[in-house]
Amino acid sequence: MKKNIVSQKVKEMRPSGIRAFFDLVLGMEDVISLGVGEPDFVTPWHIRESAIYSIEEGYTSYTSNKGLVKLRTYIAQNLKKRFGLKYDTNEEILVTVGVSEAIDLVMRAILNPGDKVLICSPSYVSYGPVAELAGGQAKFISLKPGNGFKLTPQDLKKNIDPDVKAILLNYPCNPTGVSYTKKELGALNSIIEKHDILVISDEVYDELTYDFDHTPFPTLPGARGRTVYLNGFSKAYAMTGWRVGFACGPKEVIQAMTKIHQYTIMCAPIVSQMAACEALVGPRKPIEEMKREYQRRREFVTSRLNEMGLSCHKPDGAFYAFPSIKKTGLSSGLFATRLLKSKKVAVVPGTAFGPEGEGYVRISYASGFDQLKEALSRMEEFIKKN
């Protein structure tokens, strides 16, 4: 075999700094994990049942590249009903294999070599690498803990240059739980509008917004034609493993994304699409119950963390808390490793989400209340000894 079998581009991708830590966690038994980036609920039964039924009925084929008409129709109806947001079922909606695929598609659809994408840091791990694989350049906006890791208009302005083609927003945010009010988004939107930048808005945690109403970016004045709105079923409906999400946006971008999607993926799995239909039209009670449960845990977790001296902003949404561990004097990596080894509690070092995460850890409260209680008590013991 020839040497250099792996492409230069992939070689140059930054390796995940905490792979070793993940391996350590996965290799240990009886760990209480607060390090999981997905709901602790199983997909509600009515959704699972509809998927089983669809298999029995023989829905085992490809679907249209864009996704089942039925699903796209329900998505359009749902967005209209929830936010007054109107998208054309045929031309402006694409069903994808999770939001992850949609992010990859949109980056590949819009970026030319040298184009920059603004990405907040800390942020979800895939944005930067995906932008770079697509031939673009990730330009990170360093968010300040002083602002609770919120993107401010000043920070945004400072980072815009003529090569910036798009900005990726994710709110409520993984890992910080930060979200934005309509007013805050409005301020960002006027700057974005002035510089004519495309917005890629990953709003997969939108249903899990606790203190104010979630505002989808395309509902802001003038933003619809400049925004690719991404959402999915993983978080609100506890459907991570089904891999189904969607993108809505201007016809031109959705068409371009569909072009790539048809060659690389063909279509999202039909069973998952059928399940997603049921998620949208079925009873909302389980979804609301899950949200209420997260909200209560959020109160518990943030108050316990602050009590033990790990200062922690109350997250606006998602199911993560992002407390500072600076007072322990340990680095994020060391804190997480020692906590794991001595107390068998797993958290994710903040540095996994960018250098700005140093001094922080991500705690997921997508865990049963008893587990949270026990894990936080162990953390408290750990901190007292350090």
Place this chain on the structure above:
Amino acid sequence: MDVILELLRKDARITPQEIAKLTKKNVDQVKKKIKKYEKDGVLLGYKAIVNKEMLEDKEGEVRALIEVKVMPQKDLGFDKVAERIFSFPEVTSCYLLSGSYDLLLVVEGRDLKTVSRFVAEKLSPMENVRGTVTHFLLKKYKEDGVMLKSKEEHKRLAISY
């Protein structure tokens, strides 16, 4: 329903401190509220949910649902008859229903014989009881919202982004 009641219904062992943190109230408020609920008879007690299917010693686990047709009494309706029936210690629940019969009882006994004896000797001969149908319970799947089986485990990875 008040969140405090909801939380207690889910786990009666939850402490006022924990409730306070979950609901963003202060502990004294929570304690006061619980006291009031206890005093007003909203909170009648706290008990464990036992999955008797898992018990080795299966004694005392025969249950029957009994449909009872009764003759209502003048001026008193069903209430007085119901009271005479539900006062028996064997009756663990008693409901008045619409439909083809009037009262539905849940009766517990040590064994089949005990329950049968209750029906034959105490319930059926009662003056206002016109007829009974007894269904012995074979298996419990779900009770009061609790599924009586080992919890569905979510097969998540222990750590992920």
